[in-house]
Amino acid sequence: MRKIGLIGGMSWVSTELYYRRINTKVQQACGHDFSAPMVIESLDFNGLIRTTDKPAWSEAAEIISSAAKRVEQAGATAILIAANSMHKVYDEVVDAVSIPVLHIADAVGARMKADGVTSAALIGTRNVMTEPWYRQRLIEHGVSLLPPDMDRVEELDRIIYDELMKGIVRRDAERTLKTFITNIDKTGVKAVVLGCTELNLIVDVNANILPIYDSTTIHADAGVDWILGAD
Template structure:
């Protein structure tokens, strides 16, 4: 198996989810005692939360680039950024290493395209929902995205940062997302993209009114394909 590098810690809950997804998939495809060969660098999320200014994003790009370079030097043959929002600095990170950096929105977009999904709604942190760096990758795969509803954007962002990233899943959040997804179906969405790694804590990906494309799970599948040489 090929060794994979994961830039984690954004949040620790997300890193745990990636680790579990990847190892369960490796076991399912190889043997029940197998473990994925992983290099994980868990960053301190304190200085990477809710970035807004160009200076803050430049700092984040430097931090993630240095992390990717350390993982490459340690033997990683491909790298994942374990956070949707941090794909805003993907180009700088990917350009600083010689190994592939697997983009989460690309693998989600390819899967949706293969399934014939034409119109979808995106749920994630504020910058994922309203900025172009994530949305344009999905659109490049033929997926039309519903425009974000700003009231929903602010509430989703609050739940992500004040609850989910701290490991708390509440019934209130579950109800909020059920209502939101129902409204998105009414507005014409054929599917929902989870553009935040912690959202599976409060959104049942297998029991909803619309198909749910969990970006973390799909990213992990792509990682395992790489690990197994697929």
């Protein structure tokens, strides 16, 4: 098996989800005595949370690129950045290392293309929902996207940053997401993309009125494919 590098801490909640998913899938493939060869660089999210202006994003790129270099030096043969929003600095991270960095939106887009899904709504943090760098990746895989609903953006940002990233799961948040998805279904799109690595805590991925593409599990599974040499 190949060793993979996981850049986490953004938040620790999603890092835990990645670690569990990757090891569960490796055990399913190889047997219960196996676990995934992995290097984890868990960053202090306090220096990265709610990054907004250009200087702050430049600093974020530097922090994550430095982390990528460290996991490469520790023997990782590919890298996962365990946060959708931090893929905004993906190009800078790629330039900093000589090993592949597996883009979360490419993993989701490839899965949707394989399933024949051509339209979806993207929900997540503000920068994921409203900026082109993430949306364009999905579009390149043949997926047309519903325009972002700004009222939905505000409420999702609050739930993600004030609750989910702190490990807080509230029934009110579950009801809010259920309402959002019900309203999205009325638009005629064929799927929903969870573009935040903690949203699966309040969305039932396997039992919903629309197919749910959970970026966390799909990205983690791409990491498993790399570990097992199935890329």
